[in-house]
Amino acid sequence: MAFNCELKTINAIATISVSGELDRKAAPDFQAKVEEASKQDITALVIDMKELEYMASAGLRVLIFAKQHMPNVTVYVVGAQELVADTIEKTGFNESIVMLSKYDAAIIEKN
Amino acid sequence: MKSLSVPGVLDSLDLIAEYVMEAAAEAGLDKKATYKLRLAVDEIATNIVTHGYEEGGCQGDMDIHSEISDQYLTIYIEDTAREFNPAAKIPEELERVNQPINERIIGGLGIFLVLDGVDDFIYERVGNKNRNTFKSKIPESK
Numbered sequence: 001m002a003f004n005c006e007l008k009t010i011n012a013i014a015t016i017s018v019s020g021e022l023d024r025k026a027a028p029d030f031q032a033k034v035e036e037a038s039k040q041d042i043t044a045l046v047i048d049m050k051e052l053e054y055m056a057s058a059g060l061r062v063l064i065f066a067k068q069h070m071p072n073v074t075v076y077v078v079g080a081q082e083l084v085a086d087t088i089e090k091t092g093f094n095e096s097i098v099m100l101s102k103y104d105a106a107i108i109e110k111n
Numbered sequence: 112m113k114s115l116s117v118p119g120v121l122d123s124l125d126l127i128a129e130y131v132m133e134a135a136a137e138a139g140l141d142k143k144a145t146y147k148l149r150l151a152v153d154e155i156a157t158n159i160v161t162h163g164y165e166e167g168g169c170q171g172d173m174d175i176h177s178e179i180s181d182q183y184l185t186i187y188i189e190d191t192a193r194e195f196n197p198a199a200k201i202p203e204e205l206e207r208v209n210q211p212i213n214e215r216i217i218g219g220l221g222i223f224l225v226l227d228g229v230d231d232f233i234y235e236r237v238g239n240k241n242r243n244t245f246k247s248k249i250p251e252s253k
Binding site: 056 | 224
């Protein structure tokens with residue numbers, strides 16, 4: 001299945017929406033978007049995973065990259081599907097990022 | 112089920128995933144077991160392409176076949192890249208070298224997802240080939 005990702009930045013919050021299947025072949029596209037976001041002056045990075053059907057460790061690697069290159073930015077993962085969330089939790093990544101079932105402005109947009 | 116032979120490149124990952132999911136459906140695996148099996152095979156196939164062929168400086172194929180017995184769906188992948196045991200302990204030298212933390216973590220993550228994803232995982236070196244074997248239990252019919 002194809003992979004697609006888009007970046008939108010509003011009010012110092014960058015949102016990357018990912019969809020389809022994120023394997024090692026697709027990961028560089030995701031990484032490129034994270035790199036683009038890291039050059040912006042943002043306080044939060046939101047990864048919208050509502051439409052993401054599958055994620056391999058290559059996807060986790062990009063999340064590690066995000067955390068390392070933006071240490072002062074909070075990374076949120078929003079709407080991860082059950083089996084994708086499962087992978088994030090069993091590998092302990094849920095301790096490095098904030099997982100939300102949906103976009104919660106009260107949490108994400110706090111100053 | 113028929114076998115699949117694909118080039119050892121990242122473009123083949125999609126084809127391998129399709130094959131694995133078809134086999135899982137035929138075996139009657141549930142959604143979660145199918146996802147985990149697909150993930151396990153994907154992690155190994157990715158390693159074959161990147162650590163086996165690309166870093167080894169050679170090209171070759173990945174041959175995949177499957178067997179369904181009463182108890183298990185078994186998937187085999189064979190490749191002709193250099194010997195690479197995904198579950199081998201990281202040599203002590205690598206631990207001492209100042210390797211970036213993300214490289215060490217990622218190596219461990221992939222194999223963790225493989226071992227977590229299937230009921231049995233076996234690596235063998237058979238002649239000049241690596242053979243990775245994945246076994247998933249077939250749910251008992253009531």
